[in-house]
Amino acid sequence: MNTIVTFGLLILVASMALGGITNSIYAQDDPSILLKLAKRAQNQIQNQISSESPDEIKRLFEEGIQNVNYLEKAIRNNDTVSAKEHFLSAMKIFTEISRHLSTSDDAAAKSSRDISEETPTNPARSTAKDPSNDIQRLQVYVNNLKSLAEKYETSIDFSELDKLFELSRQQISDNQFSLASETLQKIQEIVVEINKEIREEAAKQESQRAKEYAQQYLEQLDRLIENAKKQGLSDEIINKLENARENLSSADNPADIVQEIRKILSIKKQFELTKNDRLESRVLQIEKTISQLSQIDGVDHDILVDAKETLQTIKRYLYDGEFDNANQLLRDLAKQLEEIKNSL
Structure with missing residues (x-):
């Protein structure tokens, strides 16, 4: 322990x-x-x-x-x-x-x-160590595992562990320290398996989140490439952006996705293509807010449909390089969503 x-x-x-x-x-x-x-x-x-x-x-x-x-x-x-x-x-x-x-x-x-080896003891008295502190520490750790299991919405059943903890405390209360230590060992073995299961589920969800983020970024990149073409930027810049898009779309794990996005950010900064980044970030935040509101009971469905349509209009403005129009609509939409949140 x-x-x-x-x-x-x-x-x-x-x-x-x-x-x-x-x-x-x-x-x-x-x-x-x-x-x-x-x-x-x-x-x-x-x-x-x-x-x-x-x-x-x-x-x-x-x-x-x-x-x-x-x-x-x-x-x-x-x-x-x-x-x-x-x-x-x-x-x-x-x-x-x-x-x-x-x-x-x-x-x-x-x-x-x-000390115990040097001091004479009563043979009739158990020499096993009281594992109470180890049990307490492991309980804190298991409580953390429960929180993580709930966060990742796993179907892990902790009832067996709870019963073993209860058994170990009863054994300690009866001064059956050897039996309590054996129970503690069983708890540790189960905890190792649960920890592994949570890690696997967390890794799976992390990968899914990375892929979803990459998909959102690909949409931004499409708009950026189209703007670059309309502005008459060099073939060198266009080719670098298109190659970056292809690499990002084929990236399969979170580490590769992060690496490819960093490369794209470097290209944008190198060729001064970051003018609409702030607007794109606000688009992502608006999308997140709409998604959250759609999961709340009592929010008017028609209002959310209108909000999504407005967001698509904003994206078209960004696609066409009409940043002022996109900015104005973003302000109006953000204000509308904020009013909905405050009314809940």
């Missing part, structure tokens, strides 16, 4: 790091998730620290809290780059603290074994 705290922290960042991907695209969609993960890690570490903890541990923890505060401030300021940096710094510190605590637990356990 010496690695449970560290393992628990690592699962907190699974949704941001599964498959080796931590990128600003998804952080920009909902950067508040970074704060939730960091706060959860902070609370978990705080539960493990006592007044008797080493000063170095306390100092590191304060540094971690400071990074969480900076993260919260960066999110309020819409500074996603700083938010990501403070998030990673905080998680690195919390993980380091977990490793220190695990090392301390190992040393304490070894010392306890050494």
Whole structure:
């Protein structure tokens, strides 16, 4: 159980790091998730620290809290780059603290074994170690797994684990520490399998989100290519954009999709084709808002249909390079959707 705290922290960042991907695209969609993960890690570490903890541990923890505060401030300021940096710094510190605590637990356990070997004991009394602390730590970790399982809408059944936890506590209450340790081992085995299942489901959803984002970006790129042609830009620029579109459309995993989008951003910046990026970003946000409203009971369906038609008109304006008309319609549509949200 010496690695449970560290393992628990690592699962907190699974949704941001599964498959080796931590990128600003998804952080920009909902950067508040970074704060939730960091706060959860902070609370978990705080539960493990006592007044008797080493000063170095306390100092590191304060540094971690400071990074969480900076993260919260960066999110309020819409500074996603700083938010990501403070998030990673905080998680690195919390993980380091977990490793220190695990090392301390190992040393304490070894010392306890050494003393028990030198001290005469009553043969009739059980020499098994009370696993209460390990059970408590593992319960915290399983609670985190439950939250992730709910987030990814998995069908994982935790009832067996709940029963095993209840059994282990009863065994501890009856001073049956050996049996409780065996139950704990069973819990660990099930947790490993559940963790694997959640990771696989998260990776699948991450891949699907990346593909959906790529499809949205392809639509933007089509409009950009058409504008470039109408503006009479060189064949070199047009060819680079069309090649970039082909590469993005064939990208199959999130890492490749992110890489191709970065290449496109570089091309746009190189040839000063970023004039309508702000408008395109607002189009994506409007699409997201319409999608969210469509899932809420009580919202007039006809109004949403009109909003979608207006959005298509905006896209046609962008396609034709009529940025002023697109901007005006975007303002009107955003105001209309905001009024709907406020009326709910």
